[in-house]
Amino acid sequence: MAVDMLSYIDRPSPIHRLTGATKLICFILWSSAAMLTxxxxVLVFMLVASIVFFQLSNVQFRDISFVVIVLAVFLVINNIxxxxxxxxxxxxxxGAKHELFHIAGWYNVTLEQLFYQLNITLKYVTVMPAALLFIVTTNPSEFASSLSRIGVSYRISYAVAIxxxxxPDIQRDFRTIAISQQARGIDLSKNEKLGKRIKNALSIVMxxxxxxxxxxxxxxNAMELRGFGKHKKRTWFTAKDFQKADYVAFIFVGVVLIVSLVITFVRGTRFYNPFL
Structure with a gap:
């Protein structure tokens, strides 16, 4: 059975029990901390914490393996x-230069450049687990109700839920159409030339x-018939109140952000260089 990518995965875990608003706010604060420092x-600590949170979520690697591979390829291209x-x-x-070897022109490999790109990579791999957790552990309806609870317009909240x-609906449609087209003899495998495969793919995309x-x-049309948007507020069947675990999550992520900001403002851009 095919697994839907970037769709809600219902598992019993502490991460799933957090409200959607908590996970959104924590994701924003977590991303800000990673980007600012x-x-x-700090980045290594956040990476380890992200891995721990992922383990707590009970989400299996095979559930998101394809997305992780795509992100890894993007990360390699970004570094290049x-x-x-x-x-x-x-x-x-x-503010220093320790050259390992010269390539050509102004292209050489230095310890400083390697260390700089290591930190860039750490930034991405720190934020990626948090982003994936936010998507796959958040029920769309519950997330929409949480957004509405913290003051976001319910029209926007409902649009996010949809x-x-x-x-997953798009993915299921894609698989259904692909199977139908392959049953008609349209080949998307490596047996066909690239140009032919692109042309055949259009028969699925359109x-x-x-x-x-x-x-x-x-x-x-269904929303219009139900009078959606007529009133300024609405009730939510899936609404959840903040629990103790939500406040613990806020405190933990808030402390990480504060530490990140303090280090950033104290050291400035010329942060610690282990090669000096």
């Missing part, structure tokens, strides 16, 4: 692009687009 110690366009950025930031629910537009129109 270049301190390797950083070096191509700014091979001396690490030297400029750390968007989150729409991800029906998917039309089916998606039809579903959006159906949802819009």
């Amino acid at each position: 270049y301190d390797t110690g 692009a950083i070096y191509i366009f700014a091979p001396q950025q690490g030297v400029a930031i750390y 968007a989150l629910r729409y991800i 029906p998917l687009i039309f089916s998606s537009l039809e579903r959006i129109e159906t949802i819009s």
Whole structure:
């Protein structure tokens, strides 16, 4: 049975029991802390904490393996692009240069550049688990009700819920259309040339687009018939109050953000260089 990517995975865990609003706020604060600091110690601590949280969520690696592989490929491409366009950025930031070997022109490999790109990589791999946890452990309806509870317009909250629910729907439609087209003899395997495979893929993408537009129109008509948007507020069946665990999560992530800010403002951009 195929596993839907980036869709809600219902598992009994402490992470699942947190409200959707808690997970959203913590994700924003966590991402801010990771983006604001270049301190390797802080980033390593956050990475270890992210892995621990992921273990607590009871989400299996196979459930998100494809997404992780895609993100890993993006991370490799990002590191290559950083070096191509700014091979001396690490030297400029750390104010020192320890060259390992020269390639050509201004392209050389320095300890400072490697350390700089290590920190960039740590930033991404620290935020990625938090982002995946937020998506796969948050029930769309419960998340929408939590957003409404903290003051977000219920129109926006409902739109977010529909968007989150729409991800697995699109994937199921894609698989259904792909199986139908393959039954008609359309080959998407490596046996076909790249150009032919792209052309065959269009036979899946176009029906998917039309089916998606039809579903959006159906949802819009149903909401209009029910008088959606007539009142300023609405009630939520899945609404949850903040519990002790939610406040513990706020405190923990808040402390991490404060530490990150303190280190950033105290050390500035010329943070600790282990090669000096």
